Amino acid sequence: MATDSPAEMEKSMSCKIAKGPSLVWTVLPTCLACKTGVESCTILNVKPLIKQLIGLVSILLVTSTPLLAQTTKALPSSPQLLVLGDSLSAEYGLPRGSGWVQLLSNQLRRDGSPWQIMNASISGETTAGGLSRLPDLLKRVKPRLVIIELGANDALRGLSLAATQKNLREMIVLSKKSGAEVLLLGMQIPPNYGQEYTKQFARLFVTLSQAEQVPLLPFFLEGVATRPELFQADRIHPNEQAQPIMFGNVWKALEPFRELLKTN
Numbered sequence: 582m583a584t585d586s587p588a589e590m591e592k593s594m595s596c597k598i599a600k601g602p603s604l605v606w607t608v609l610p611t612c613l614a615c616k617t618g619v620e621s622c623t624i625l626n627v628k629p630l631i632k633q634l635i636g637l638v639s640i641l642l643v644t645s646t647p648l649l650a651q652t653t654k655a656l657p658s659s660p661q662l663l664v665l666g667d668s669l670s671a672e673y674g675l676p677r678g679s680g681w682v683q684l685l686s687n688q689l690r691r692d693g694s695p696w697q698i699m700n701a702s703i704s705g706e707t708t709a710g711g712l713s714r715l716p717d718l719l720k721r722v723k724p725r726l727v728i729i730e731l732g733a734n735d736a737l738r739g740l741s742l743a744a745t746q747k748n749l750r751e752m753i754v755l756s757k758k759s760g761a762e763v764l765l766l767g768m769q770i771p772p773n774y775g776q777e778y779t780k781q782f783a784r785l786f787v788t789l790s791q792a793e794q795v796p797l798l799p800f801f802l803e804g805v806a807t808r809p810e811l812f813q814a815d816r817i818h819p820n821e822q823a824q825p826i827m828f829g830n831v832w833k834a835l836e837p838f839r840e841l842l843k844t845n
Contacts (some may be wrong), residue, residue: 659697660845662724663761665711665752666702666730668800669827673704674813679821684828695845699724707734708748715752719759726838727756728831730766730801736774736782746785753793762841763795764834769806798834801827 628769656669664670664682672680682700689696699722701714711731718724729752735745749765767786772779783800792798802819804826805811811823819827 616692621800628687637744659695660726661724662698662726662728662842663722663724664694664698664700664720665715665718666700666726666728666766667706667734668702668704668818669733670700670702671704671706673757673818674815675821675824679824681824681831684824685830685831688828688832689842692843694842695844696726702730705734706798707738707740708732708745708752709735710801712755714749715755719755719761723759724756724761726762726764726841727752728764728766729753729756732782732786733768733770736770738766739774741780742778742785745782746789749785749789750793753789753795753799755801761795764780764831764832764838765790765795766799766801766834767797767799768802769800796834796837798830801830803830 596797610703668682670682672682673676682698683701686698689698699718703710708731711729719727731750731752732749734747735742753763753765765786767783767790770779771781774782777823786797786799789795800806803820805823806821809816811819811826
């Protein structure tokens with residue numbers, strides 16, 4: 582049975598090296614059928630491969646050291662604004678990025694503010710739910726400003742106004758103890774819930790603002806609530822066209838914090 586000579590075998594052994602899109606080279610060994618009458622085998626000429634690996638290690642040693650030094654430096658953290666709300670702040674039924682919270686973020690960016698917004702709003706959230714989530718959010722986010730937009734779902738469910746007020750007060754106190762400023766967004770409900778209940782619900786936000794000495798936006802949906810065309814089909818949630826008005830209301834209420842929002 583005839584075989585190739587050693588010289589012919591060495592001449593036929595080769596590897597193809599293809600340069601990829603990254604710094605790393607891809608080594609593709611060729612398959613060589615051994616004419617020995619047995620199953621074919623793969624023979625790899627390791628000399629070019631070793632040279633390429635040595636070159637790659639050298640390049641990585643040179644280029645990675647400055648990069649590593651840069652990534653290990655402590656990056657300055659941006660001040661955080663936490664929004665704790667319900668569906669009115671969670672973009673319920675809206676295209677992503679069209680809600681008032683995003684519009685506020687866009688405004689801060691246009692103003693060159695270093696602040697970042699953490700929107701922790703959840704559709705259907707009550708004051709009890711917000712209170713249960715707040716301690717962990719304060720610990721993780723470490724906000725310097727907290728916007729509380731809760732209470733509407735309590736009223737829709739006919740929950741105790743005393744409990745609603747207590748929960749909101751505890752959220753304000755917890756936020757202030759963590760070192761954060763607070764903006765409270767007030768809500769109102771239709772009179773069909775009963776005149777007395779409606780008045781007491783609107784009043785509790787004023788009472789809290791005065792007692793805890795935090796700024797208040799008296800009615801978050803001012804300029805929206807009486808305009809049916811600014812609501813979605815469910816007649817409960819504001820549509821995309823209403824979001825700039827809601828943002829405008831909040832932006833005006835943020836006046837006491839404008840200088841703070843410019844700082845790092």
